[in-house]
Amino acid sequence: MAGGILLALVVLVALLAPLLAPYDPAQVHFATPFQKPGTVGFLLGTDDLGRDIFSRLVFGIRSSLEVGVLAVLLSVVIGTPLGLLAGYWRWLDAIISRLNDVTLAFPFLIIAVGLVAISGPSLGNAAVAIGIAHIPAMIRIIRGETLRIKESDFVIGARTMDASGGRIIFQHILPNTASALIVQATVIMPAAVIGEAVLSFLGLGIQPPAPSLGIMLSDAQQYLFRSPTAAIVPGLGIAAICLAFNLFGDALRDAMDPAATSRKK
Amino acid sequence: MIRYLSTRLWHSAITLVLASVVIFIGIRQLPGDPAIAMAGEEASPEQLDAIRSKLGLDQPLPVQYFAFVGRLLQGDLGKSTRTGTPVTDLLAGTLPVTLWLAAYAIVVAVVAGVLLGVVAERYRGRWPEWLSNGFALIGLSVPSFWLGLLAILYLAVNLGWFPASGYVDVGTNPVRGLYYLTLPALILGTGLAAVILRQTRASMIETMSTDYVRTARAKGLGGGRILFRYGLRNSLIVVVTIVGLQLGGLISGAVVTERIFALPGFGKLTLDSVFTRDYPVIQAVVLVITVGYILINLAVDILYSVINPRIRVGSN
Numbered sequence: 001m002a003g004g005i006l007l008a009l010v011v012l013v014a015l016l017a018p019l020l021a022p023y024d025p026a027q028v029h030f031a032t033p034f035q036k037p038g039t040v041g042f043l044l045g046t047d048d049l050g051r052d053i054f055s056r057l058v059f060g061i062r063s064s065l066e067v068g069v070l071a072v073l074l075s076v077v078i079g080t081p082l083g084l085l086a087g088y089w090r091w092l093d094a095i096i097s098r099l100n101d102v103t104l105a106f107p108f109l110i111i112a113v114g115l116v117a118i119s120g121p122s123l124g125n126a127a128v129a130i131g132i133a134h135i136p137a138m139i140r141i142i143r144g145e146t147l148r149i150k151e152s153d154f155v156i157g158a159r160t161m162d163a164s165g166g167r168i169i170f171q172h173i174l175p176n177t178a179s180a181l182i183v184q185a186t187v188i189m190p191a192a193v194i195g196e197a198v199l200s201f202l203g204l205g206i207q208p209p210a211p212s213l214g215i216m217l218s219d220a221q222q223y224l225f226r227s228p229t230a231a232i233v234p235g236l237g238i239a240a241i242c243l244a245f246n247l248f249g250d251a252l253r254d255a256m257d258p259a260a261t262s263r264k265k
Numbered sequence: 266m267i268r269y270l271s272t273r274l275w276h277s278a279i280t281l282v283l284a285s286v287v288i289f290i291g292i293r294q295l296p297g298d299p300a301i302a303m304a305g306e307e308a309s310p311e312q313l314d315a316i317r318s319k320l321g322l323d324q325p326l327p328v329q330y331f332a333f334v335g336r337l338l339q340g341d342l343g344k345s346t347r348t349g350t351p352v353t354d355l356l357a358g359t360l361p362v363t364l365w366l367a368a369y370a371i372v373v374a375v376v377a378g379v380l381l382g383v384v385a386e387r388y389r390g391r392w393p394e395w396l397s398n399g400f401a402l403i404g405l406s407v408p409s410f411w412l413g414l415l416a417i418l419y420l421a422v423n424l425g426w427f428p429a430s431g432y433v434d435v436g437t438n439p440v441r442g443l444y445y446l447t448l449p450a451l452i453l454g455t456g457l458a459a460v461i462l463r464q465t466r467a468s469m470i471e472t473m474s475t476d477y478v479r480t481a482r483a484k485g486l487g488g489g490r491i492l493f494r495y496g497l498r499n500s501l502i503v504v505v506t507i508v509g510l511q512l513g514g515l516i517s518g519a520v521v522t523e524r525i526f527a528l529p530g531f532g533k534l535t536l537d538s539v540f541t542r543d544y545p546v547i548q549a550v551v552l553v554i555t556v557g558y559i560l561i562n563l564a565v566d567i568l569y570s571v572i573n574p575r576i577r578v579g580s581n
Contacts, residue, residue, distance in 0.1 A: 101280040102287060104562075105555045107513035109520055113539050117547050118294045133513075194408045198521055201410060202536060217411060221525070224418055231418070235411030242406035 003247025010244045014062040021055035025211040034227050047216075047230045048223050057237050059211035064241055067127045067196040067205075068189045074131030075188060076181065079138025084169050084177075086139060087146025096143075100136040108133035108195060109204075116204050126205035130195040134188045141184050145177040179256045186249030190242035197238050213237050269570055277563045284555050285337075288548065289330050295544055337552065343545035345538075352549040355534055360553070362530035363519050365435045369443065369450035370515065374457035375504060381458070382465025382500070383492070386473065397462060404459025409518055413452040413525040421448060430527035449526045453518050457511050464503045472499045502572050509565030516554055 013020060022041070029050030037045040037053075044053040086096040106114075112129035119125060149155060150173065158168050199205030200214030208215050213234040220231035300316040301308065308316075317323045321332055336343075342352035385397035421429035427448040435442030472478060478495050486494075520532030531550070538546035 098276070098279055098283065101276060102283040104513070105280055105284045105559050106287075106551075107516045107554060107558065109517035109535075110551050110554050113535060113547065114291050114551060116539055117542070117544070118291070118296065190406065197408055198410065198517065202521065202524060203540065204536075217414065221414060224414060225422065228418055231411075231414050235408065235414070238411065239403075239407045242408075243402070246402065246406050 001251070003244055003249075003251050006240065006244035007248045010061060010241050011065070013058055014065045017058045017062040021052070021058045023052040023055045025051065025056045025059040026209040027051065027055075034223075037229050044233055045227070045229055047219060047227070053216075053230060053233055056211050056216055057213070057233055060213040060216055060234060061237055061241060063123065063206055063210065063212045064193045064196055064238070067123060067130065068192040070124070070127035071131040071134065071192040071195070072185045072188050074128060075134040075138045076185070078131075079135045080142050080174075080177070080181065082135075083139040083142025084146050084173060087143040088150060088165060088169055088173070093143070096139065100139055103132065103136050106133075109198070112199050112204050121199075121204050121207055123206045123210070126196050126199045127192070129199070130188075130192045133195075134191070137187075138181075138184060141180050142177050145180045146173055149173050149176050183249060183253050183256065186245050186252060190245040190249075193238060193241045193245075197234075266570065270567065273563065273566055277559055280559050281556065284559065285334060285552075286330070288551055288555065289333055291551075292544070292548055297542075342549040342552075345543050345546050347541050347543045347546075352545055355546060356531075356549060356553060359529065359531045359534045361434075361436070362432060362528055363523065363532060365442070366446055366449055366453065366522065366528065366530060367515055367519055369446050370453035370457065370519075371508060373450050373454035374461055375508070377454065378458040378461025379465050379497070379500065379504060382462045383469060383497070385462070385466040386469035386496075389470075397466070401459045401462045404455050404462070407455075409452050409456050410521045410525055412455060413449070413522060416448055416452055417525070432528050432530075449522045449528060452525075453515070453522045456518065457508070457515060460511060461504055461507055464507055465500045468500045468503045469496050472496050502569065505565060505569055505572060509562055509569075512558060512561055516558070 022043075029046060029052075031050065032039075032042070032046055033048050033050040035042045035046040035050070037043070039045060042052050042054070044057065046052055047056070082096050082099075086093045108129055111132050112126065115125045115129050146169075155168055155172050158172055163171075196205055196212065197214035197217065200212040201218045202214075203218070205214060206212035208219075216234035217231060220227070220234070224231055298313075300313045300320065300322065304312050304316050314323070321329055324332070340353060342356070344351050345355060381397040381400060385394045388394050416427075417429045421427045428445055431445055433442045433445045435446065473491075473496055475495075478491060481491050481495060519530070520535055522528070523530045523532035524536065531553075534546065535550045537543070538550060
């Protein structure tokens with residue numbers, strides 16, 4: 001419940017960012033750098049260039065969610081079909097599992113390093129690196145679901161009716177993997193949000209002056225002692241997003257798996 | 266056991282080969298023509314061709330691939346295009362820093378995670394469990410590098426307990442070296458500790474409600490004995506798996522931690538090489554991490570099968 005409310009809040013902030021933010025997040029006010037939080041006109045104060053921290057926070061949350069959604073989409077679009085194929089046909093399973101091992105051999109930061117070396121840092125590349133890193137887990141989960149659903153009576157029934165493999169996969173198995181897929185999406189989202197912050201913090205993700213919570217943190221490190229709020233605010237933003245998805249995901253998992261709930265009590 | 270090991274080794278070998286192909290293809294995708302980079306923009310087509318044939322770039326791709334693997338197997342990683350230093354020297358200088366940091370962080374994470382996990386199980390429904398669960402949720406939700414910034418601000422600068430940055434070689438001065446690494450290791454270990462905590466707690470709850478623990482209790486075995494012999498022993502399997510699964514995250518985390526605490530490690534080498542487009546170093550960094558990661562995972566799997574006999578027996 002708390003997770004759902006927090007999640008709704010975070011999503012609303014991201015969607016309504018242009019309405020909520022009093023300033024353009026990149027707009028500098030050279031006359032008023034390092035304003036304290038609560039200053040008139042600057043709710044959370046300003047940074048070294050006099051940029052409004054609240055506006056940057058709001059737009060930063062928006063960028064975080066953008067990267068998260070793109071990463072989830074990528075891992076779903078690639079992971080789901082491969083998981084279905086691996087689960088349904090055993091001979092494909094061996095090939096897909098080996099490809100999975102190869103992907104797993106590259107930690108996400110290394111994928112990001114490679115992408116940045118090839119085509120430069122950007123929001124898109126950050127999302128692709130994070131998305132690729134989560135494909136193996138997606139494949140494994142969908143594969144596991146497929147293996148389980150494949151043995152259920154309705155699939156066996158469909159097979160005796162001479163339904164083709166493709167038809168069984170799309171009509172009978174795919175819709176039943178939806179809940180596992182949604183739960184996994186709530187796992188990827190917070191990881192992607194932290195991943196984006198890490199990449200942007202290191203200069204491998206979103207590029208300034210575009211707003212990002214990671215860039216805010218890396219800027220704030222330069223003047224950490226002069227203005228701790230500039231470092232505290234973006235961190236709280238990231239934590240709020242992750243907490244929202246973690247709590248919501250936990251609740252969703254419990255709701256979809258009654259056994260887990262009863263065991264917990 | 267032998268059958269399990271040979272399958273596992275075989276899979277790792279395939280992964281290594283495929284990963285090297287991916288890296289080889291990745292290097293071809295890097296922008297810029299190496300021949301132009303060596304000869305300069307004004308070089309004539311004949312000069313460029315000469316350099317290409319000297320570098321073997323006019324050979325068919327499979328031949329180039331085997332030449333690439335051959336050089337790697339001889340330990341030839343090339344030279345940094347920026348400083349001219351052999352890449353192997355750069356690795357030798359930076360890897361120990363990161364390995365000490367990672368090892369320290371793993372120790373911190375395992376001790377804290379297992380301890381808090383056991384506490385959460387022992388005191389279910391009471392305040393120590395809430396405390397432990399709260400720590401887990403924060404550890405999972407709060408980015409460690411942000412914690413790092415706060416730790417520098419409050420623990421290092423305001424309270425003065427730890428140095429805010431800097432590195433002393435652990436090999437030459439272990440006490441000072443570890444002292445300098447303490448704050449970075451705590452920060453890097455937090456996320457891992459949270460994951461270990463959750464899994465330890467879940468596995469302890471499961472083990473403690475099994476029939477054999479009930480039997481042991483009925484036999485009159487003491488609580489401590491049951492905890493160590495049955496509870497923790499089973500949790501150990503989970504912990505080993507988690508550490509193996511989380512290694513990728515740990516490597517990424519180490520890069521960030523090194524950046525925050527200005528440690529002269531492998532992460533710094535990685536970032537410097539990307540920002541200066543030092544391709545031989547980028548290639549080496551990716552190779553070292555990938556190969557290291559595959560080998561460590563192999564080691565984890567073997568260790569796993571040693572601890573848990575069911576895997577050895579039931580492998581097919």
